[in-house]
Amino acid sequence: xxxxxxxxxxxxxxxxxxxxxxxxxxxxxxxxxxxxxxxxxxxxxxxxxxxxxxxxxxxxxxxxxxxxxxxxxxxxxxxxxxxxxxxxxxxxxxxxxxxxxxxxxxxxxxxxxxxxxxxxxxxxxxxxxxxxxxxxxxxxxxxxxxxxxxxxxxxxxxxxxxxxxxxxxxxxxxxxxxxxxxxxxxxxxxxxxxxxxxxxxxxxxxxxxxxxxxxxxxxxxxxxxxxxxxxxxxxxxxxxx
Ligand SMILES: C[S@@+](CC[C@H](N)C(=O)[O-])C[C@H]1O[C@@H](n2cnc3c(N)ncnc32)[C@H](O)[C@@H]1O
Numbered sequence: 045x046x047x048x049x050x051x052x053x054x055x056x057x058x059x060x061x062x063x064x065x066x067x068x069x070x071x072x073x074x075x076x077x078x079x080x081x082x083x084x085x086x087x088x089x090x091x092x093x094x095x096x097x098x099x100x101x102x103x104x105x106x107x108x109x110x111x112x113x114x115x116x117x118x119x120x121x122x123x124x125x126x127x128x129x130x131x132x133x134x135x136x137x138x139x140x141x142x143x144x145x146x147x148x149x150x151x152x153x154x155x156x157x158x159x160x161x162x163x164x165x166x167x168x169x170x171x172x173x174x175x176x177x178x179x180x181x182x183x184x185x186x187x188x189x190x191x192x193x194x195x196x197x198x199x200x201x202x203x204x205x206x207x208x209x210x211x212x213x214x215x216x217x218x219x220x221x222x223x224x225x226x227x228x229x230x231x232x233x234x235x236x237x238x239x240x241x242x243x244x245x246x247x248x249x250x251x252x253x254x255x256x257x258x259x260x261x262x263x264x265x266x267x268x269x270x271x272x273x274x275x276x277x278x279x280x281x282x283x284x285x
Contacts, residue, residue, distance in 0.1 A: 066234065068084060070231065070234050070235075071234060071235045071236075071238075072084045072085075072201060073201075074200065074201045074235050074238055075236075075237070077203070078153055078179055078201075078202065078203070079153065081153070081201045082152070082153035082154040082155075082157075083154075085130065085152075085154040085156075085157050086154045086155060086156040086157060089131070089154065089156035089157045089159070089160045090156075090160060092130065092131055092157065092160065093131050093133075093160070093164065097133075099133060099136075101137075101140065104133065104136070104137040105137060105140060105141065107262065107263070107268075108133070108134060108137045108196075109134075109137030109138050109140055109141045109144070110141060110143070112124075112134070112137070112138060112144075112192065112194070112221075112223060113138060113141040113143040113144040114143060115192070115221050115223075115270070116144065116146065116191060116192055116221060117143055119146070119191050120145075121145055121146045121147070122144070122145075122146035122147075122191040122192060123146060123147055123149070123189065123190045123191050123192075124138065124146060124147070124148045124149070124190060124191065124192045124193075124194060125148075125149050125151065125183075125185070125189075125190040125192070125193045125194070125212075125215060125216075126148055126149070126150045126151065126194045126195070126196075127151055127180040127183075127193060127194065127195040127198065127208070127212060128151070128152055128153075128180050128195055128196075128197075128198030128199075128201075128202075129150035129151060129152050129157075129158075129161070129194075130152055130154065130157045130158075130161065130198075131157050131158075131160050131161030131164065132148070132150045132158070132161030132162070132164075132165065132173065132175070133161075133196065134148060134150075134194050134196065135148035135150055135161070135165070135169075135172075135173045136161070136164070136165065139165075139166070139169040139172060139173065146172070146191070147172045147173065147174070148172065148173050148174070149173075149174040149175075149176060149190075150173065150174065150175050150176065151176050151177075151178050151180060151183065152177065152178075153177060153178070153179055153180075154177075155177055158175045158176075158177060159175075161175070162175050180195070180198070180202060180208050180211065180212075181202065181204065181207050181208045181211050182211065183211055183212075183214075183215050185215045186215070187214055187215065188215065188216065188217035188218065188220075189215050189217070190215055190216055190217065190220060191216075191217060191220050191221065192216070192220055192221040192222070192223065193212045193213075193215065193216045193220065193221075193222055193223070194223045194224070195208070195209075195212060195223075195224045195225070196223075196224070196225045196266075197225050197227070197266060198225075199224060199225065199226070199227070200227040200232060200235055200238050200239070201235075201238070205238075205240070205248065206248055206251070206252075209222075209224070209248070209249075209252055210252065212224075213252060213253060213254075213273055216273045217273070218273055218274070218275040218276075219272055219273060219275055220272070220273045221270070221271075221272060221273075222254065222269075222270070222271045222272070222273060223268070223269070223270055224268075224269050225262065225266040225267065225268055225269070226240065226242070226245045226259070226266065226267045226268075226269060227239075227265055227266055228242065228265060228266065228267055229264060229265040231265060232265065242259075242267070245259070245267075245269075246259060249269060249271060252271075253273060253274040254271040254272065254273060254274060255271065255272045255273075255274050256270070256271060256272045257269065257270070257271040258270045258271070
């Protein structure tokens with residue numbers, strides 16, 4: 045091959061490498077479908093909690109476990125669903141709270157993330173926490189089956205966030221608690237076609253059968269939204285009819 049030919053091959057290889065880095069590392073496979081996203085998480089599952097997220101029990105209690113347990117304090121043995129739960133961060137935080145006497149079902153497509161979370165859960169909490177491999181937009185649960193539905197750090201990866209939220213609201217009982225994150229910050233914009241500005245995200249929540257929507261700054265890359273599923277218009281909105 046001529047020297048010019050080698051230069052073309054080299055530039056093409058660099059371009060493909062950069063494209064692969066953008067899609068698989070920065071976007072975590074978001075444009076290649078949920079199975080690829082799940083595969084990227086399965087790949088790092090064993091390192092996710094300690095090395096990637098650096099979860100700290102005290103911080104998790106402050107920003108997640110205690111506020112959610114408090115929001116559910118009036119409910120007797122609340123049933124919580126964590127969508128795209130990964131290693132079960134919400135369950136881990138909730139079962140540590142004295143104020144929480146309920147149960148949590150974790151749903152995710154990444155089998156190794158679920159298995160890692162199940163292995164890390166204290167034995168005394170095992171009976172209160174379920175683990176299920178399923179896509180978040182097609183849940184195998186009855187309508188209004190849960191008192192709270194949570195979805196943290198995941199909506200930016202799904203093909204259709206509104207569809208996932210409508211499915212979440214189908215399985216959330218009227219007046220139940222919805223707790224979700226919205227990805228913000230410079231890296232959020234790199235997930236082309238998935239990024240929602242703060243205005244767009246608020247408008248999306250406004251189209252859903254929700255009351256008392258409250259969006260707060262949460263972490264560097266995420267806002268946190270709390271809302272209550274409305275009692276009356278829920279069926280229509282939740283089914284997207
Ligand atoms: C950044 S992790 C968040 C995990 C957990 N919520 C947390 O805050 O630690 C994103 C998770 O979403 C899951 N996920 C992405 N798309 C999914 C889908 N369509 N159905 C089910 N799980 C999905 C991935 O497998 C991964 O475990």
